[in-house]
Amino acid sequence: MRKETSTNALNERMLSDSCGMAYTLGVLGGRWKPAILCRLMHGTMRYGELKKSIEGISERMLVAQLRELERDGIVRRMVFPEVPPRVEYEMTELGLTMQSVISAMSDWGNMHRSVSGQYVAAEQA
Numbered sequence: 001m002r003k004e005t006s007t008n009a010l011n012e013r014m015l016s017d018s019c020g021m022a023y024t025l026g027v028l029g030g031r032w033k034p035a036i037l038c039r040l041m042h043g044t045m046r047y048g049e050l051k052k053s054i055e056g057i058s059e060r061m062l063v064a065q066l067r068e069l070e071r072d073g074i075v076r077r078m079v080f081p082e083v084p085p086r087v088e089y090e091m092t093e094l095g096l097t098m099q100s101v102i103s104a105m106s107d108w109g110n111m112h113r114s115v116s117g118q119y120v121a122a123e124q125a
Contacts, residue, residue, distance in 0.1 A: 012026075032054065032061055032062065034106075035057070036050065036062075036065055036066065036069065037074070038102065040095070041096075041099055044088050045089055047089065073092055073094050073095070075089050075092065077089055078090070
C-alpha cells in the first residue's frame with residue numbers, strides 16, 4: 001500500500017478530481033474489474049460462479065476487486081443466511097448506468113485490436 005501523501009498519490013487524486021474520464025478509469029481500471037463487470041452486466045452471480053467464469057483470477061484478487069467495486073457503489077454484495085452461506089453479487093442501479101460506457105470500451109478495444117494487428121502485419125511485410 002502506498003502512502004496517501006506521496007507525490008504519485010496526490011497527482012492521481014488531483015487528476016481524478018479534475019477529469020471525469022480519469023475518475024471513470026479509476027473506478028473501472030485494473031486487470032480484473034472489466035471482466036467482473038462484463039459478467040455482472042448479464043445478471044446476478046454467486047461468488048463461486050464468478051470465480052469459475054474468470055480464468056486466472058486468484059481468490060484474493062477477486063475479493064479485493066469486488067470490495068473496491070462495492071465501495072464505489074457499482075456492485076452490491078448480498079449474503080443469504082443459509083448453511084453454507086450463499087453470497088451473490090449484482091450491479092447496482094448506479095453500476096447499470098455504466099453499461100453503455102463498458103460496451104463502447106469493449107467495441108473500441110475489439111476494433112483497435114483488429115486494426116492494430118493489421119498495422120503490425122503490414123509493417124512486418
